[in-house]
Amino acid sequence: MTDVEYRAVSPGEEFYRTYTAAQVESVVAALSERAEFPYELTYLGGGSRLWHAGETPSNSDNTPVLGDMDTILTRYAGALLALAPAPLPVRIIDLGPGTTRPVRGLLRHLLDQSRLEGYRAIDISAELLELSRQNLSAEFPELADGFDLRCGDFTGPDLAQVLALADDSHRDGPGPARFVVLAGGTLYNFADPGRVLRHVGEAMREGDVLLLTLRIDTGVDRPPFMDRVSVGPYKPQQLAGMDLLGIDRSCYVPEIGYDRERSEVFVRVRFAEPVAVEVTVDGRPRTVRFAAGDTVVVWRYLYVDRSVVVDQLARNGFAVELFEHGESGQVVLVAATPAGRTGAA
Template sequence: MTPREDFHRLYSAAQVDAVADSLSLRAEFPYQLTYLGEGSEMWRAGEVPSNPDLVPMLRDINSLLTRHAEQLLALAPPSSPVQIVDLGPGTARPVRGLIRHLLERTRLAGYRAVDISAEILELARKNLQSEFPDHAEHFELWQGDFTGPDLKRVLAPERASGHSGGEPFRFVIMAGGTLYNFADPNQVLRHVRSAMSEHDVLLLTLRIDIGADRPAFMKEVKVGGAHKPQQLAGLDLLGIDRSWYVTESGFDRMRSEIFVRARFLEPVTVAFDAAGGNRAVSFEPDDTVVVWRYLYQDSAAVADQLSDCGLQVRLLERGEGSHVVLVAATPTP
């Protein structure tokens, strides 16, 4: 079988290769690539979860940057301009309160967002224009891959406009668990760290394991459990019929990861017309493909992870619900 026609319209040759590599080497569809095309609308719709029990947690994680804005400003030199660089902005919901806080204090030096999905950027643009009609035209939204060379362009030094002319202090943000969309979060962290300057603070909002009141997914693998539509969007694009597999959700204790995966009921071979030539990836019955993962660590493990990647935690604040945290980290000297 071959991918659907829109698969090759949606993805570049390099992204097609990345999908084939990920499937063959890790048995995983790259989740970050499900934010393109129709997946962006699925993602937007997913902001309103079908499970009402998740609403308070999502509201909490979206408000973390706003609630702790003054503590974050305390990390910057007094009265210095502050630029926001939003990596994977989604609909820009988590950063809007922080933007407003900086505008009210005349501290905002600019807002810049980067995402591989033009559709996601358009959603963010519309929301920012609605929320900040007098300022949004000056906000910059760039289509690019912040896990690759585009990041250095996004974080290129610039002088502050409308302030003292010095280089602005920057908040580099990955909100809503963006970091853990990737199969290798440490690789992404090291890449971001390598592009940061001494004027930058990395801000993460994450869901963490608090060691108590643990969710049901940590107890057993559930067949046919709840999943978001976009988590299967990648397999749909490959032309894999949903009757050929069952979904499973659970927790991998060895990797400290929540997962959703497809377990095949039928043999499946996908033939790719990739940049390096034709190639095929095959799966047998009972083989699995991961379609979503999320690293689920406690706060100490998060701090250790950042330290291993050359970053030092400066602030760690829990939300109203203790399962979510805001982490601020700076490059280790």
């Protein structure tokens, strides 16, 4: 029996500059336990720079869907404002703001109605927060200095700082109504969206409204990768994690497809040769090996219909107040309020 010869690769200095020790541990755990590079970590370092190109509208076949993701909050801004008790002002809490394109129209509408109390955002990427800051400054030059942008992980304890119940500026009266925004399909990029929903719901208070923008499966105009796995297409930032790990792109082939068991669209890389990734975690070497033909998921998106979205929210402690479609019909805006705490998955 011939021993398999692995190509040994290891991350360079940029990998360890980009990620904290805890994040490096998360990368190794995800690679080892579920053959995945955590997509949220591709927003840091070099991956974040690729998002600057996102400010330029795409000319791809996906343009109507991308346009809806950017405009659906604005399209239904009046209906959303009706969910906030008058005359209370509204504070926007933006979880993972990215370029801020999806939320800017809603901010403008609230300003025009004299209902905007403030804007807070939290993102794991300091680089993307700087892009957010630049875009908000260009759109709202008179207000941007008062916007509160914080670097942190909203899927962990950092969220409590942003959704703190106490608000010293409103000690003598009711605080503002709060819209907690997860735009651009961010929720469905996570390996466990239910856990994220429960975490956010537990940090919200009564009267808060969760706003989700999602692409859903309408049963029509399904992409060809719903029927077969194919080579590409993919976005450059989806391979940023592989690049940071030091894995040359000649070692694998990117694939896109649909996992029917998980109801997920995925982008993954399939190794063309055996690769051993050697990473240092807290001063200790760790090696994760992949044989030829093994795959690593670099992006995922839960692709489900309306009934599944509503059921998932209900099982994780939310009641749907508003469910509206964008112009393309494939993008939806969902407004939901905390309806109790459940232990659902």
